[in-house]
Amino acid sequence: MTGNVLLTGGAGYIGSHAAAWLLEKGWGVVVVDDFSNSSPVALERLAEIVPGADLRWHELDIRETGRLTEILRSEGVEAVVHFAGLKAVGESVERPLAYYSANVGGSVSLLQAMDAAGVRRIVFSSSCTVYGEPETLPLTEEHPRRRASSPYGRTKQMVEDVIEDVTRSDPAWRAISLRYFNPVGAHPSGRIGEDPAGIPNNLMPYVMQVAVGRRPFVAVYGDDYPTPDGTGVRDYIHVVDLAAAHEAALTALDDRTGYRALNVGTGKGHSVLEVIEAASRATGTPIPYKVVERRPGDVAATWADPSRAREELGWQAERDLDAMVADHWRWQSANPYGYAPPPSDQA
Ligand code: NAD
Numbered sequence: 001m002t003g004n005v006l007l008t009g010g011a012g013y014i015g016s017h018a019a020a021w022l023l024e025k026g027w028g029v030v031v032v033d034d035f036s037n038s039s040p041v042a043l044e045r046l047a048e049i050v051p052g053a054d055l056r057w058h059e060l061d062i063r064e065t066g067r068l069t070e071i072l073r074s075e076g077v078e079a080v081v082h083f084a085g086l087k088a089v090g091e092s093v094e095r096p097l098a099y100y101s102a103n104v105g106g107s108v109s110l111l112q113a114m115d116a117a118g119v120r121r122i123v124f125s126s127s128c129t130v131y132g133e134p135e136t137l138p139l140t141e142e143h144p145r146r147r148a149s150s151p152y153g154r155t156k157q158m159v160e161d162v163i164e165d166v167t168r169s170d171p172a173w174r175a176i177s178l179r180y181f182n183p184v185g186a187h188p189s190g191r192i193g194e195d196p197a198g199i200p201n202n203l204m205p206y207v208m209q210v211a212v213g214r215r216p217f218v219a220v221y222g223d224d225y226p227t228p229d230g231t232g233v234r235d236y237i238h239v240v241d242l243a244a245a246h247e248a249a250l251t252a253l254d255d256r257t258g259y260r261a262l263n264v265g266t267g268k269g270h271s272v273l274e275v276i277e278a279a280s281r282a283t284g285t286p287i288p289y290k291v292v293e294r295r296p297g298d299v300a301a302t303w304a305d306p307s308r309a310r311e312e313l314g315w316q317a318e319r320d321l322d323a324m325v326a327d328h329w330r331w332q333s334a335n336p337y338g339y340a341p342p343p344s345d346q347a
């Protein structure tokens with residue numbers, strides 16, 4: 001199916017890539033974003049990457065239920081992909097109410113607006129953080145959701161539950177939570193990509209900012225984990241593969257009723273040192289690093305069993321770590337300061 005889909009948070013890192021993918025496939029895309037962690041430049045570039053695309057956007061906080069209902073109605077929206085929210089794990093410990101308000105309150109507001117507008121299909125951006133510390137690997141969807149290690153993680157658990165309850169209350173609702181593992185990479189055009197505010201929390205943007213000369217070295221958080229080289233292992237997934245999973249989920253909602261949670265990963269784990277080595281190869285220059293203390297709250301290793309998504313969505317990841325770092329580097333090297341101009345050009 002194609003149709004009109006509303007992307008909350010569609011100007012953000014993953015949302016903008018999902019928008020590009022859906023526009024390329026002929027969907028009408030309506031973005032709602034308050035630009036609290038993104039730039040409208042990403043949307044301008046989408047129009048450039050996909051000429052003639054049916055892209056509309058509204059600056060709005062998703063907690064404005066009334067305006068959101070109006071947009072859902074007036075834009076003829078048939079389904080929603082819900083990316084909007086706050087995502088910094090450490091910040092969520094410092095500012096839990098901001099996270100519960102934006103992530104839980106925002107999701108409830110969105111579901112109320114959808115209900116009022118008669119739009120009852122939703123794909124939700126969840127996270128592998130809902131599993132808590134893994135008991136067994138790879139992580140299947142049957143792994144228990146243990147208490148998440150941060151308020152951020154708990155918001156993802158809560159919103160999954162809210163959406164499941166809503167689908168149980170009325171068979172007209174259809175929903176899929178996609179539990180992302182570690183999204184990295186960028187659109188192959190190099191025109192859109194990840195643009196974290198301030199010092200990046202995540203490994204790949206940090207590595208890329210070192211490669212581009214914005215930071216002196218990567219701090220590797222511990223090399224004494226029970227992993228092959230002692231550094232943390234994660235299931236990195238190319239953001240374009242992740243974008244494709246959203247279209248597959250939207251299409252699956254044509255035939256599927258009720259609620260389902262699905263892992264979105266490659267099924268392969270890579271260590272911090274493997275990522276640094278791959279980035280050194282892609283950038284053609286060794287990336288300096290120093291091993292430091294473990295980061296509190298980090299787990300040794302996570303990777304997905306993605307077979308349920310393969311079976312139920314007909315989707316699987318296609319891009320390997322070398323493609324992830326090559327595409328991330330193309331974006332970072334062409335846009336060293338992300339969507340902002342270099343400091344010398346700023347007034
Ligand atoms: P992002 O910050 O780049 O995108 C989120 C977007 O939502 C931003 O454009 C922001 O301006 C917008 N937004 C935030 N609060 C809003 C509000 N109240 N109303 C309207 N817009 C609002 O983050 P991302 O990496 O693209 O993540 C997208 C989703 O995927 C999030 O829900 C995140 O929790 C989830 N997720 C991300 C990762 C990851 O590593 N990036 C991993 C697992 C899950």
Ligand code: UFG
Nearest residue numbers: 128129201202203204206219220221232233234272295298
């Ligand atoms: N790491 C470093 N140095 C850095 C940043 C990260 O060594 O500067 C290491 C971490 O210790 C970890 C790996 O690189 O071993 C990946 O770390 P990220 O911060 O990139 O990713 P996380 O797996 O910690 O976090 C991701 C998402 C969160 C989500 C979490 C759930 O970014 O949103 O998975 O486990 F909550």
